[in-house]
């Protein structure tokens with residue numbers, strides 16, 4: 001179980017937090033959609049859930065173990081149990097890497113170089129990238145093709161939890177359907193849990209087991225305007 005309880009998070013302790021008192025759970029194998037207006041703090045909470053952003057208060061628990069370290073300080077097995085896909089692939093892809101190297105990045109970073117020759121073509125095929133695209137760099141492919149590579153990168157370490165932050169927001173309907181199918185096939189095969197952040201209620205309702213609205217996740221404050229500063233520790 002992935003559990004976020006009373007999470008408060010922001011970017012500057014001197015100003016109001018952007019997320020206040022947010023509570024959200026995702027069970028293994030469950031797909032949860034998170035819906036809310038622009039700027040309310042969904043991406044910030046998604047980053048907390050993916051252990052990429054340390055909250056100012058509250059707890060994150062993964063399979064009963066409270067998370068105490070974040071980002072690169074989190075224990076590797078815990079860190080690599082999360083696969084994350086962001087809204088804008090160009091901001092999350094190193095422009096110097098070919099798509100093949102982009103997909104292989106987590107394997108190399110975790111000492112699994114020997115699996116690269118098998119895993120990269122396998123993942124490329126799963127997400128619908130043809131071999132000719134794998135040698136190109138991000139500026140030589142479309143947004144949809146780059147997002148396919150970013151999804152492959154998120155899956156390459158076989159995560160138990162997937163965090164998709166507006167993964168399809170900038171994609172057309174057919175690419176959206178293709179990427180959602182890849183995620184769902186992966187979840188069916190592995191039992192991974194999913195947190196999908198978005199604006200599109202129709203998509204989230206169709207995709208997820210349940211969709212929660214920001215107002216129910218963080219009822220005591222939405223966005224910086226409604227939030228109070230966190231007291232200094």
Ligand SMILES: Nc1ncnc2c1ncn2[C@@H]1O[C@H](COP(=O)(O)OP(=O)(O)OP(=O)(O)O)[C@@H](O)[C@H]1O
Nearest residue numbers: 011018036037038039040041042043044045223224
């Ligand atoms: N790195 C950052 N530094 C400072 N403030 C930030 C940072 N990232 C986001 N914010 C602010 O935090 C607030 C919440 O942003 P966040 O991206 O979490 O919202 P969101 O609900 O995901 O929005 P959207 O749906 O438009 O993507 C916004 O006011 C935003 O300006």
